[in-house]
Amino acid sequence: MISSIAELIADRVGTMPAGERRAAQTLIASYPMIGLKTVAEFSAAAGVSSPTILRFVARLGFQNYPEFQSSLQDELAAQLQSPAIRTLNPPSPGGSAVSPVLEATLDNMRETFRHLSDRQLDDIAARLADRRGKTFLIGGRFTDPLARYMAAHLAVIQPDVFHLAGQESMWRDRLIDMGKRDVLVIFDIRRYQDSLVRFAEKAHQRGVQIVLFTDQWLSPIARFARHVIAGRTAVPSAWDSSAALFVVAETLIGAVTRQLEADGARRLREMEGLR
Amino acid sequence: MISSIAELIADRVGTMPAGERRAAQTLIASYPMIGLKTVAEFSAAAGVSSPTILRFVARLGFQNYPEFQSSLQDELAAQLQSPAIRTLNPPSPGGSAVSPVLEATLDNMRETFRHLSDRQLDDIAARLADRRGKTFLIGGRFTDPLARYMAAHLAVIQPDVFHLAGQESMWRDRLIDMGKRDVLVIFDIRRYQDSLVRFAEKAHQRGVQIVLFTDQWLSPIARFARHVIAGRTAVPSAWDSSAALFVVAETLIGAVTRQLEADGARRLREMEGLR
DNA sequence: GGAGCGCTGTACCGTATGTTACGTATTTTG
DNA sequence: CAAAATACGTAACATACGGTACAGCGCTCC
Secondary structure, eight states: OOOSHHHHHHHHGGGSOHHHHHHHHHHHHTTTHHHHSOHHHHHHHHTSOHHHHHHHHHHTTOSSHHHHHHHHHHHHHHHHHOGGGOOOSOOOSSSOOOHHHHHHHHHHHHHHHHTOOHHHHHHHHHHHHOTTSOEEEEEOTTTHHHHHHHHHHHHHHSSOEEEOOSOHHHHHHHGGGOOTTOEEEEEEOSSOOHHHHHHHHHHHHTTOEEEEEEETTOOGGGGGOSEEEEEOOOOSSSSOOOHHHHHHHHHHHHHHHHHTHHHHHHHHHHHHHHO | OOOSHHHHHHHHGGGSOHHHHHHHHHHHHTTTHHHHSOHHHHHHHHTSOHHHHHHHHHHTTOSSHHHHHHHHHHHHHHHHHSOGGGGTSOOOTTOOSSHHHHHHHHHHHHHHHHTOOHHHHHHHHHHHHOTTSOEEEEEOTTTHHHHHHHHHHHHHHSSOEEEOOSOHHHHHHHGGGOOTTOEEEEEEOSSOOHHHHHHHHHHHHTTOEEEEEEETTOOGGGGGOSEEEEEOOOOSSSSOOOHHHHHHHHHHHHHHHHHTHHHHHHHHHHHHHHO
16 A cells, blocks of 8 residues: 555655656655655756656656645655654565564663663763773674774774774784783674684783674673673574664764763774865 | 745744745645745745746845756755754753764764665665676775775675775776776775776776765765765764764675575684684 | 724736647657 | 767756845733
8 A cells, every 4th residue: 555655755765767857766765755845846857857856746646746746745744743653664574574674673672771871972982082002993793894894983082993804813913912001802703703712801801992793692802891882683584783883883883972072083084084 | 134035924923915825825834845836836835826936036135046946956856865864863962072973973873874775775785796707905195994894894704805905006006906806995085086086097098887875975986886875974073974884784784694694604714613 | 973994805916836839859660 | 980879968948936125003000
């Protein structure tokens, strides 16, 4: 059942020619505001000509542009009247169930943050913002991209940030550079990787401060960790979800940035200048 | 401080003559929808003449009617971007610094999925699950980890999945391997990278199907893309958030897995056996 | 009770908007 | 590879929309 123009578009976008598809995508991207403006503005925003916009709305089944706009307005009015009904895609029965996954993911995030105090995050941020030591990041098979993501951001606002990539033997050699003042951020969720556990243990023996991102069942690395962040990972899917950990990582990046504000801002400007 | 037109009206309705007051009351009664329609409709709804409506908006301080409408639209857009659903999320008391970011992130996800139909995701998943072609993934400065994350998962359930890493010249050389049956997944959010745009254009010229993950302002790559996923990225932080795109990526991974169920399951078991 | 002022609607005007026709470019098909 | 079909943009067009001048009416205040 198609009840909104957005769904109507999603339903037919596959059968549209390139220009009209651009119109569709532009509308969806800032739905539905652009559709309330004039044809000229719409066409300019989409980078196509006016007739293409008109053909686009015609393909959606509208007689003319004003009729299309009225329809959008009615939709908006209905939305505004009952804000609670703003659940988007009615859960498509039977078929691909994306909503349950989304719901579970959102729940995971709320739960994850419920068990995470600001104090804890600030402590970790302070540790990471401490310029006297270096920061190393590493992750497991599926979580290493999270380590990369965090490293990419931290490297912008402070020096001495290293992502440990490649073979196990490669990072083991980096142990020699690590000491008491340094921080090692590890991402490890089920199934926990032996190689990471071994690495964490050796780092711990050298006095390195370990910050562990793991799932609710806790990687064995938790034994060696100074700080443990346990994120919910369960979703109705074949895979575990790292989304909650991802959001914690982003939050942490933000917190570190705030603490380094003065330094970081200067550094960030400098970097922009270099590009 | 007056921040909305509704407040502005409430502030001045006392000083208005009868006709204009009726206009004001009519607008407030179905705020703001009537204001988005034509002067003629507005005047008919209020039971006054067109000039009265125009005098009404003039008294509010607007130069002309279109300017008044634009202002209403901007207000609406702002309202839609940060949904009033906040009431559903327990507003964490105390006023910690992390909650606003989390709230914004959750909102971003809801908004992102609101504009994303199951149908669209299924279409993309089908394209990715099509075993006749290869899958390439690449991302920008901060989003490349998302490409890696997706590649890591997809590579488990099907062959011919390649993450394009390293120097620009490296991936440019891979273009030779790409053709009409192949899919290129690109992550590109502000600030958009020229190198990626150039790469996307060349791939597009070779007939490669492009799936673009971008922000709500749409990377220029959208021109060449077969499918565009526009995620919300704005959060009260120094950085943009890729969390919404991350969740979409996870959802997509799940959808592809489901479509490849038979094949994928066998392959997954085989891989587990190899470890 | 009369004069002045202010508010409102009718009628008309210029213009910006949506619409259509047509020629060119691009893609698809045999 | 050729030919047909489709898609797209330029430019001309008609309409309907916002804007304005002006006259009528009611209200208030001498």
